[in-house]
Amino acid sequence: MQLGFLVDLHLCMGCKGCEIACKVENEVPLSTWRLRVKYVDVGMFPETKRTFTPLRCNHCENAPCERICPVSALHYLENGIVNIDKERCIGCAGCVMACPYGAIYIDPETQTADKCTYCAHRIASSMMPACVVACPVEANIFGDLEDPTSNISQYIQDNQGDVQVRKPEKGTDPHHFYVGGGNLQLNPLASKRVEGYSLFNKLTTKMPLGGHH
Amino acid sequence: MVHETLAATHAVVTLDVGLPGIVWPWKVTMNMWAKSIGTGIIFMLFYLLKRYPKESGNLRFSSTVVALVFIHMFLLFTLADLHQPLRMWHIFFYPHWTSAITVGAWMATLFVVMLFGMAYFSFVKKDNAKFDKLMFWTVILGIPVTLYTAALMSEATARELWQMPTESAQMMLAALLAGSASMILLGKKLSYEAKSSLGVILGLSALTAFILYQSELIFGPMKSEEVIAVLAYVKGNGEYATMFWIGQFVAYVLPMLLVALSRSGRSESILKLAAILALVGLWVVKHVWLIIPQLLPMS
Ligand code: SF4
Ligand code: SF4
Numbered sequence: 001m002q003l004g005f006l007v008d009l010h011l012c013m014g015c016k017g018c019e020i021a022c023k024v025e026n027e028v029p030l031s032t033w034r035l036r037v038k039y040v041d042v043g044m045f046p047e048t049k050r051t052f053t054p055l056r057c058n059h060c061e062n063a064p065c066e067r068i069c070p071v072s073a074l075h076y077l078e079n080g081i082v083n084i085d086k087e088r089c090i091g092c093a094g095c096v097m098a099c100p101y102g103a104i105y106i107d108p109e110t111q112t113a114d115k116c117t118y119c120a121h122r123i124a125s126s127m128m129p130a131c132v133v134a135c136p137v138e139a140n141i142f143g144d145l146e147d148p149t150s151n152i153s154q155y156i157q158d159n160q161g162d163v164q165v166r167k168p169e170k171g172t173d174p175h176h177f178y179v180g181g182g183n184l185q186l187n188p189l190a191s192k193r194v195e196g197y198s199l200f201n202k203l204t205t206k207m208p209l210g211g212h213h
Numbered sequence: 214m215v216h217e218t219l220a221a222t223h224a225v226v227t228l229d230v231g232l233p234g235i236v237w238p239w240k241v242t243m244n245m246w247a248k249s250i251g252t253g254i255i256f257m258l259f260y261l262l263k264r265y266p267k268e269s270g271n272l273r274f275s276s277t278v279v280a281l282v283f284i285h286m287f288l289l290f291t292l293a294d295l296h297q298p299l300r301m302w303h304i305f306f307y308p309h310w311t312s313a314i315t316v317g318a319w320m321a322t323l324f325v326v327m328l329f330g331m332a333y334f335s336f337v338k339k340d341n342a343k344f345d346k347l348m349f350w351t352v353i354l355g356i357p358v359t360l361y362t363a364a365l366m367s368e369a370t371a372r373e374l375w376q377m378p379t380e381s382a383q384m385m386l387a388a389l390l391a392g393s394a395s396m397i398l399l400g401k402k403l404s405y406e407a408k409s410s411l412g413v414i415l416g417l418s419a420l421t422a423f424i425l426y427q428s429e430l431i432f433g434p435m436k437s438e439e440v441i442a443v444l445a446y447v448k449g450n451g452e453y454a455t456m457f458w459i460g461q462f463v464a465y466v467l468p469m470l471l472v473a474l475s476r477s478g479r480s481e482s483i484l485k486l487a488a489i490l491a492l493v494g495l496w497v498v499k500h501v502w503l504i505i506p507q508l509l510p511m512s
Contacts, residue, residue, distance in 0.1 A: 031231075038512075039228035050227070055512050064370035070314035071303040090303050091296025094314055096236045097369040102511030105233060111296040166512070170370055184224050188510040189442050191224035198231040 002080040003118055004145040004175035006152050006163075007054050009185060011139035014039060014052030021134030022056075025119060032105045034116040035131055040184055040191045053185040054131075054140070057082065057103040057116040058166065058174030065095035065104060065115075073113065080145075080175055081120050086112045100170045102188075118142070145175060155179070235507050240294040242500040244287050245362055245387070248321075249495065251283035252355040253392020254399070255328075257411065259352045261396070262345065265407045272400055273344055274335040279399060281328050288321065313368050317361035324358045327351040359388045372506035373439040379425060386425075389418040390464070391495055394488035405479060412484050415491060416472035423465035426498070439509070446505040457501045464494025 014037055022028065022035040035056040042049045059082045066074045066082055073089035076082060089112035096104045096113065104115040119129035127133075132140045143150035148157075156163050156177065165174040166186045183190045258276040261269035292298045308315045331351060334344040363380035366372065393414040400408065430448070434441040447457035471487035474480070 033230050036230050038226065040224050041227045042222050042224045044223050064368065067311045068314065068365070068368045070309055070312040070318065071300075071307045072309040088303060088307060089297065090300040091298075092294070092314060093236045093296065094312070094365070094369070096233070097507075098371055100371040100511060102233065102371070106236075106296055172370065184222060188512050189438055190222070191226050193226045193229075193232075193510060198229055 001078070001147075002145040002175065003123070004059070004080070004143070004152055004177065005056070005118065006141040006155055006177040006179060008139050008141065008155070009051070009053060009178055009180040011137045012037070012052045012054060013137060013139075014050070015136065017134040017136060018054055018131035018140060021130040022116070025122070025130035026117075028114075029107060029109050031108065032114070034103075034114070042184060051185050053178075053181065055101070055103075056131075056176070057099075057118075058101055058172065058176035059118060061173035061175060062171060064098040064100065064170075064172060068094040068098040070094065077120060079123070081118050081123070083117050083120050084113060084115060086110055086114065089113050100167050100172060152177075232510055235504060237294070237503060237507065239500060240290045242496060242503055243290040244294065245384075245499045245503070246391070246496045247283045247286040247290065248359070248362065249384075249387040249391035250395050250492070251280050251287055252324075252359045253388035253390070254280045254283070254395045255348070255351055255355050255392070256388060257392040257396040257414070259348060260414075261400070261403070261407060261411075262348075264410065265403070268402065268404055268407060269400065270341070271402065272396075273341065274332065275399060276396070277328055277331045277335060279395065281325070281332065284321070284325055284328065288325070291318075313361050313364035317358070317365065320354060320358050320361060324351065324354050327354065355388075356385075359384050371511055372443075373437050374429075374433070374443045374502070374506045379429065383422060383425060386418045386422040387495055387499070389414055390422065390468075390491050393418070394468075394491040397484055397488040405481065408481060408484055409476060409479075412472045412475060412487065415487060416469050419465040419469045419472075419491060422498075423461060423469070426461060426465075442509055443506050446508055447501065452508070453501050453505055456497060460494055460497035460501055462494070463490050464498045465491075468494070 016037050019033070019036050026034055028034050035054060037052050037054045040051045040053070042051060059080060063082050066076065070092060071088050071090055073085045074082060074095055075085065091106060091111050091113065093106060096106065104113050106112070107114045122129060129142055132142045141152050141155050143152035145152060147153060159179045162179050164178050164181050164186060165176065178186060254276050258272060261272065292301060295301060304315055304318045308319070310316065327347060328351065330347050331344055334340050334347060360381050363377060363384045366375035366380050367377035369375060393411045397408055397411050397415070430444060434444055445451055446453045448454060468487040468491040471483050475483035475487065
């Protein structure tokens with residue numbers, strides 16, 4: 001079994017339902033996130049468009065975070081999930097430095113690394129990840145990539161030519177796909193970041209990491 | 214390419230989370246800087262004992278103590294940078310051997326044990342033959358101890374700026390620069406010839422490191438979009454441009470010039486000034502290179 005995610009960006013309407021469901025399900029502390037939806041506006045008035053991109057851990061097959069972790073706190077599960085053992089983590093932040101997708105944060109409460117686990121605990125009880133359940137337009141498609149009859153495999157088949165992963169050049173082999181995305185949504189360097197449009201950046205207490213907030 | 218895309222699309226992030234900020238801060242700079250001195254001084258002691266055995270004999274104990282102090286400083290800052298320092302022992306009980314952090318921690322621990330052995334032979338036993346034999350193996354181990362941080366930076370896949378062959382060379386050059394500079398300051402009783410040969414090592418390692426950094430600055434952006442964006446922080450009006458050039462001048466350019474000047478005038482004080490500048494500048498150089506890839510948004 002090789003679990004994977006696919007987000008159909010044609011469907012996503014940026015409601016942030018998945019983001020909130022994830023926060024609640026996993027008790028993600030203030031100022032940090034496992035999954036968030038990024039808005040990028042494109043074009044000049046009146047020719048403008050807003051894009052929405054849910055971003056989470058890709059559960060890479062060749063995961064740099066797993067490789068760099070000195071104590072195997074980050075490890076693969078048999079179903080392909082890259083999981084984290086917070087009791088084992090020493091908080092070296094090597095994984096934060098290694099993940100090319102900025103998917104890991106240091107939990108300000110436990111002072112250990114944390115990230116999306118595809119809701120491994122729910123999957124163990126045969127439930128779907130919280131974000132999948134919350135999405136009102138079923139933009140999140142989750143399932144077994146090794147099973148050709150699964151929803152995700154069929155979606156990939158049906159959308160051949162329009163399926164992308166983030167930063168393929170990093171050789172991480174992500175198990176997280178996007179349909180209907182492009183450079184603007186998937187490449188963080190293709191859009192400008194202007195001060196003042198960020199959530200969570202005005203908090204003064206319990207910030208996850210030092211400096212530069 | 215980034216700039217063309219931005220200009221053509223006017224793509225602006227209009228709602229997102231804040232960037233995570235600096236993950237590896239100045240404590241990691243201290244770690245790299247102190248390690249360069251700790252291993253570098255042992256390399257230089259080895260060199261001096263081979264080349265100038267008579268006059269450098271009395272440096273055995275003092276150099277070992279200085280190496281011990283700086284290696285402990287390196288370990289202390291490594292520990293201080295952990296978010297769960299009390300769990301450091303996990304590295305020894307749950308080691309994950311693909312991680313350069315694990316391999317480095319084990320090697321550094323062995324290195325410390327060997328340094329204590331050297332101190333024991335020189336101070337307690339007063340046995341130079343045994344000291345020299347152990348020092349040989351300590352120097353051999355000192356090479357991977359110096360290099361492992363480069364492997365670690367290279368394993369940080371997210372940071373395109375840090376490439377393995379270049380970072381290894383920079384780590385080794387930093388150790389030679391810091392080691393020769395520290396030995397110039399420590400070896401008060403060394404002859405001018407011995408000090409001047411340390412000056413040559415200092416000058417040449419400064420020159421090579423400077424060439425490597427300048428090459429990265431000029432040619433790095435020709436290969437990767439991410440490197441263009443990172444190096445923008447040290448170019449033009451970039452946030453770290455001033456600090457970058459201060460580092461390059463204080464660590465490399467000025468020491469090179471001062472070493473040349475000291476040779477023409479046989480001046481030891483100019484050589485000492487070069488050594489002090491190199492040590493101070495090295496910290497700045499390492500810090501800038503550590504911070505700039507962390508300023509980039511990853512997603
Ligand atoms: S996306 Fe990042 S955190 Fe997730 S598996 Fe890949 S490298 Fe690890
Ligand atoms: S912060 Fe924790 S999970 Fe991340 S590499 Fe270090 S020990 Fe592993």
